[in-house]
Amino acid sequence: MRILVTRRLPEANRAVLAERFETVFRDGETGLGAExxxxxxxxxxAVLPTLGDAFPAEVFEGGPFRCxxxxxxxxxxxxxxxxxxxxxxxxxxxxPGAVTDATADIAMALILMTARRLGEGERLVRAGxxxxxxxxxMLGAHVTGMILGIVGMGRIGQAVARRGHGGFGMRxxxxxxxxxxxxxxxERVEDLRDLLGRVDVAVLCVPGGAAxxxxxGAAEIAAMxxxxxxxxxxxxxxxxxxxxxxxxEARWIAGAGxxxxxxxxxxxxxxxxxxxxxxxxxxxxAALSVREAMGRMAIDNLLxxxxxxxLPNPA
Numbered sequence: 033m034r035i036l037v038t039r040r041l042p043e044a045n046r047a048v049l050a051e052r053f054e055t056v057f058r059d060g061e062t063g064l065g066a067e068x069x070x071x072x073x074x075x076x077x078a079v080l081p082t083l084g085d086a087f088p089a090e091v092f093e094g095g096p097f098r099c100x101x102x103x104x105x106x107x108x109x110x111x112x113x114x115x116x117x118x119x120x121x122x123x124x125x126x127x128p129g130a131v132t133d134a135t136a137d138i139a140m141a142l143i144l145m146t147a148r149r150l151g152e153g154e155r156l157v158r159a160g161x162x163x164x165x166x167x168x169x170m171l172g173a174h175v176t177g178m179i180l181g182i183v184g185m186g187r188i189g190q191a192v193a194r195r196g197h198g199g200f201g202m203r204x205x206x207x208x209x210x211x212x213x214x215x216x217x218x219e220r221v222e223d224l225r226d227l228l229g230r231v232d233v234a235v236l237c238v239p240g241g242a243a244x245x246x247x248x249g250a251a252e253i254a255a256m257x258x259x260x261x262x263x264x265x266x267x268x269x270x271x272x273x274x275x276x277x278x279x280x281e282a283r284w285i286a287g288a289g290x291x292x293x294x295x296x297x298x299x300x301x302x303x304x305x306x307x308x309x310x311x312x313x314x315x316x317x318a319a320l321s322v323r324e325a326m327g328r329m330a331i332d333n334l335l336x337x338x339x340x341x342x343l344p345n346p347a
Contacts, residue, residue, distance in 0.1 A: 033077040033338050038064050038085050041105070042320060045327030049080075052335065063111075066091050073097040073122065078337060080330050082106050083314075089116035096121060101343070103333040105326055106317070107131050108267060109347045110240035123337075126347040127329040128187065135265050135316040136191035139235050140199070142263045142289030145310040147173040147233065152307050173232070173259065173286065175200055181231030182206040183224065183247070184238030184266065185214065192235050193218055205231055225255040233261040240267030250275035253285060261287050265316055268293040277302050280309055291316050 035053040037046075039060065049055045056076070058064075063084030064072065069091045072079050077098060081087065082105040092113065097120060102112060104126045114124045145151055149172040156162050156170070180202040182189045189206065196202035197216040204218040207227045211220050221227040224247070228234055234256065238244045248262070249272040256262065262285060264271055273294045279285050280303075287308040293299050296314060303309055317323060329345060336343050 033334070034075070035078050035080060035334065036072050036076045037080045038072075039082055039105075041080075041327050042324045044324050045331065048328075048331055049334075052331075053338075070094075073099040073120075077101075078103060078334055080105055080334065081112070083108065083111055085111060087112040087117065089113040092116040092120035092122065101125065101333065101337045103330045103337075104347065105330050108240050110267060112347075114347055123343060124347040125330070125333040125343050125345045127326040128345060130322060130325040130329055131317045132187045132191050134319055134322040135188050136195055138291055138312070138316045139188075139192045139237070139263055139265045140195050142265070142291065142310055142312070143196075143233055143235070143261065144175060146261045146263065146287040146289040146308075147175050147178075151310045173261070175202075177201050177203075178232035179203045179205065179230065181221075181227050181234040182218075183227070183234060183236045184208060185212040185218070185220075186237060186239070188265070189235075189237035190214060192237060225252055228252055228255045228260075229257065231260060232257070233263060236262070236264045236266040236270055238266050238270060240270065245269045246272045248272065248276075250278075253279045256285050258284060259286050261285065261289065263289040265291050268296055273300065273303070277306070280306050283308065 033053050035055045037055060037057050064086055066086045069087050074097055078101040079099055080103045099122055102122060102124045107126050107128050109124055109126055112124055117124050149170050153170055180196040182192055185206045185208040193204045193216050197204050204216060205221050205227055206218050207221055207224050247270050253275055276288060280288055289310040291312045291314055333343050333345055
């Protein structure tokens, strides 16, 4: 099988791919454009894409294609028109499970960074502006015992709940389209705005896509307490970015911790200027062992295709 890998992967994954397939490594820093994606569908038996590679519905027009599988590196597939792909005879897989704990860890890091003002504190020290310990210096919010609201109680949401409840004694509320069996005590709140109005910190863990675009808009942010924090480890367009910036500038909410953005890697200057926003460069799964595990899952899907087996992780 002839395989295209659209971005540089960990060396351990590259070695396996080079050994098992006729592999073309693109190694670019930017994703495939739509025309490049269409060409890849015609030239390769399978593609290993990731976030930022453009596979909209129009790319799959004009088949049939040589490509039979998009083995996505990552859980989220909102950059791929999955229904259009399958209609064109191209299967789509992803890498669930491997990313769960790492993403939940980043969510907890963002909770701590926003509530305790850790980014501001580090900038103060690096600027040489710290004058010494004072009883009222940089007072933040105490995380232990907070009410934690989770929007989207899937694998990652449940992992955040475990950390919040077990590590910080948080009371857990959640919003999900259906009730979930949870490992820790958690109360389902059926109305999203009701949930947001009751919590100290809301963590967004829903999948991306049309169904969740701007799930958190101006009205939802307005429902939050002035002392509350918003954390997003889902997808950037789950939040109406303009509405969030306005709320942070006016301090209608206490702060936000973001690992994802609507037009990443572009982040609006107004957002970058805000001291009450903690901004990370999409680090949710950025640990070598996690990225290698994601690569192994993507490769397992490619091997299943090559060997005529059922695909382990259909998206």
